[in-house]
Amino acid sequence: MAAFPRFTSLIKELPSTVPFVGPEALERTRNYPIIARIGANESGFGPAPSVLAAIREAAGDIWKYSDSEHLSLRLALAEHHDCKPENLMIGEGVDGLLGMAVRLVVSPGTTVVTSLGAYPTFNYHVDGFGGKRVSVPYAGDREDLDALMAAVKEHDATMVYFANPDNPMGSFWHEDDVIRFVEELPETCMMVLDEAYCECGPAEAFPAIDRFLDRPNVLRFRTFSKAYGLAGARAGYIIGETETIAAFNKIRNHFGMPRLTLVAAEAALADQAYLQSVIGRIRESRDEIARIARDNGLEPLPSATNFVAIDCGRDGAYSRAIVDALGARGVFIRMPGVAPLDRCIRVSTGPSEDMDLFAQELPSVLQALG
Amino acid sequence: MAAFPRFTSLIKELPSTVPFVGPEALERTRNYPIIARIGANESGFGPAPSVLAAIREAAGDIWKYSDSEHLSLRLALAEHHDCKPENLMIGEGVDGLLGMAVRLVVSPGTTVVTSLGAYPTFNYHVDGFGGKRVSVPYAGDREDLDALMAAVKEHDATMVYFANPDNPMGSFWHEDDVIRFVEELPETCMMVLDEAYCECGPAEAFPAIDRFLDRPNVLRFRTFSKAYGLAGARAGYIIGETETIAAFNKIRNHFGMPRLTLVAAEAALADQAYLQSVIGRIRESRDEIARIARDNGLEPLPSATNFVAIDCGRDGAYSRAIVDALGARGVFIRMPGVAPLDRCIRVSTGPSEDMDLFAQELPSVLQALG
Structure with missing residues (x-):
């Protein structure tokens, strides 16, 4: 057949x-x-020994679906970042969250700007929803903020990807440059600010969390996969403006987060x-x-x-x-x-x-x- | 703003x-x-004590992304079901897999047939990709196979949902009826055969696994969430024809399955x-x-x-x-x-x-x- x-x-x-x-x-x-x-x-x-202890302790509860609202972890993250739980969306790693973010704004023909050689999984999701990718070369082994902005404006892009620090080069931009970029960004363009490696970078690279919380077009991606040592757990989160964060609830797999993953992430966060x-x-x-x-x-x-x-x-x-x-x-x-x-x-x-x-x-x- | x-x-x-x-x-x-x-x-x-032991044993590996091809679990399932690993797609529970299956065939305006009162999460995914739902009433507290077929043909539907046994009524159809339905189904219509509760039902409800493996338009959904006691792990799988199964690789979150979830599912399968x-x-x-x-x-x-x-x-x-x-x-x-x-x-x-x-x-x- x-x-x-x-x-x-x-x-x-x-x-x-x-x-x-x-x-x-x-x-x-x-x-x-x-x-x-x-x-x-x-x-x-x-991961931390305290995380392994938490997983082993909670294993017996694995017959229960997890809390579809991930409230316990969101409350802990809200305290950690001094924001509201409504500013936080938990998901199956940055990869899963990127897929959802793309789905929210990209349909066939939508223009998306990224850097040539930046995270391939972001490109995969853009292609998967029919987006038209515009890729800007790196400059001096960093993503080129000026060229990204020029491309956004030239193509009237709906989404732009920027990782800080960058993968695969390991470079970073100062928070002042990031803030300037965000302030110049048209409000019709959603910024994917991938900060997966933020725990490893210098404090000067990261704008304060409250800096962008009132901007519906900025999504900051964080993960437990890197410094927290939980790549196999699949736990990432987005920090963003409440209404934009709420949009994910329209499409996400509400019972998709494994119970032990949430337990592991919360334990990891607690063990600074x-x-x-x-x-x-x-x-x-x-x-x-x-x-x-x-x-x-x-x-x-x-x-x-x-x-x-x-x-x-x-x-x-x-x-x-x-x-x-x-x-x-x-x-x-x-x-x-x-x-x-x-x-x-x-x-x-x-x-x-x-x-x-x-x-x-x-x-x-x-x-x-x- | x-x-x-x-x-x-x-x-x-x-x-x-x-x-x-x-x-x-x-x-x-x-x-x-x-x-x-x-x-x-x-x-x-x-879950089985053997599953909890396997989770606790494997917890220390949680820093590693899981095998993106899920080969170990697919090999075990292939042996269990006497099919090929290429007939199997692992995913984040039936819910996650339903979302992907819908995405493969539904775009705005695509007609999808289901039963009025059947699984709401399927409807959620159909709506999420812009599908047009046609809902057929139950008959005698069972999904109405004849009416589903008539609706598929009348509306030239691209997808039809049928759960056997059924949720929320607990009823089932004999395998002969299921086979007759599949054989009459236009090959332009993808059948979602949701068998999430199959372990609890009578053997006579379930066509042999090899019965539909050559049909690109039949997807059988199974899960570790119900009788296996692993709802919180989020592990489901689809059994289907190899080319249709391969299509999921174009859109799935390749590193999305948690390591301990795969370990738990494989241990559960081993403890019959x-x-x-x-x-x-x-x-x-x-x-x-x-x-x-x-x-x-x-x-x-x-x-x-x-x-x-x-x-x-x-x-x-x-x-x-x-x-x-x-x-x-x-x-x-x-x-x-x-x-x-x-x-x-x-x-x-x-x-x-x-x-x-x-x-x-x-x-x-x-x-x-x-």
Whole structure:
């Protein structure tokens, strides 16, 4: 029998490519095991012991759907950020929330502005709802705020994506620049301000939470996947103006958040001492990655995140060869997808045994590649 | 500042109503605690001890994103159902999977057929993508297969929803009827065959898994939320033809499944002995609910699910009064949303202490209502 003939025209046109091939899938297709898992910007330092205790304690309640309003976590986050629970939308990680945010404003033909080489999963969602993407090159390994603004205005864009700090380069903009951008942004353009890595960056990068709470066109994305060490739990949230936040209630999967995920996120938020210890370890690990890079004649870029982009000084094919060769030796790392960013490899921070393996394997990989 | 002006026209038109108000939200708005949680068709019998052990064992891995291809669980399900892993799509519960299935085939104006009073969350997703709903009344407290088919043909529908066994009435159709329906269904119409309650129903209700695997227009929905006792984990799956299943990869949140959810589902599937023991307890509890109903002069409907619809013999206002009054006494139950189904209340099976409280409170509730 032929394929189902009535997928929407949008679905028929979508490619089958995925934004990221996961590490487990890489292990299967390439047939080698990952020893140092430092490619997906997870936290190899792990979650807080208090989080694990909370999960184990709450496991027996897993037969119950979770609170569809996520009130307990929203109250805790509201206190943490000094905002109202109505300013907060919890969702299945930044990825899931990005999909919903795009769905709220993008229909076939809607123009969306992002940076060339920025987060592929955002592009995936824009494509998935038929948006027309306009991509602006990075400038000096940062997303180019002036060029993003120019593109928004030229194309009368309905949405713009900006990550601060940036993935995959690890760079950041000062809060004054972010505020200036927001103030100049037409109110017809929704800003996706992806701050997934904010816990790892300098305080000067982040406008105060109350700065944009009255702006219906600014959504700030945060996550428990990075410094909090809960990538596998899938918990992210958006901070925004109450009416815009409420719009998500029209489309979200109301009972979609797993009970243990909410428990884990709330426990993680409560353990700020552990978070601070992890941030210290992330800083040390960034320095270690930078040292290893320099020892091998490569140039580490400054990082405000839990990874370091390393300039390998040649083209994307060379970086790809390094990524593949390290992979074959058990070191899982990634690299930016487009030039000129793809002169770099991207190494996540992690515990010392991961760094040791990276340090051990990199010299011979580079030597073999010549 | 005014609301964001460029939500899509679809979003602007959507109501802010939600398909279900969750029990925690009810507790907050009504200000009484739930003692017997027998309203959401969860499993108060809980998950298997082996599942809890697996969760606690795997908790430390929560810093890792899960396998985006869910291969381990798909392999286990493929063995369980004697199909290929390519016939299986894992997702965030039936609710999440329904949303994706609708998105694949529904755009503004697409006609979708369902039953009047059937699963509200399906309607929510159809509305969310702009579908035009045609609703067919139940007949004899069952979804009316002939009328569904007639509506599909009359309206040249692109999707039809059919739950077997049915929620909220607990009724079922024999597999021969289901097969006849599928064979008569135009191949331009996608069938959503919601079998969420299949573990609780009689074997004769379910066509063999291989029966529809070559049909691109049949999707069978299963879940770990009901008999497996994992509602709070959010794990469901679809069984379907490989090409249709692959279409979900174009839009799904690839890293959206929590790691512990996949672990829990796989452990639950492996413990079929526990599942069988729960099914036995569900049967006993159904009998107990029926006995309590009859003791109070009400008529329990036969059930192939983990709940019992009880005909209270009057109108929806009367059922609503019973639901509310029981709620005020700590007994959380639900009821169908439309007439004539709403002459019933719906009571989920559960442990004996829940049944005892229901039995204790129902007589005085009925007496007070007169």
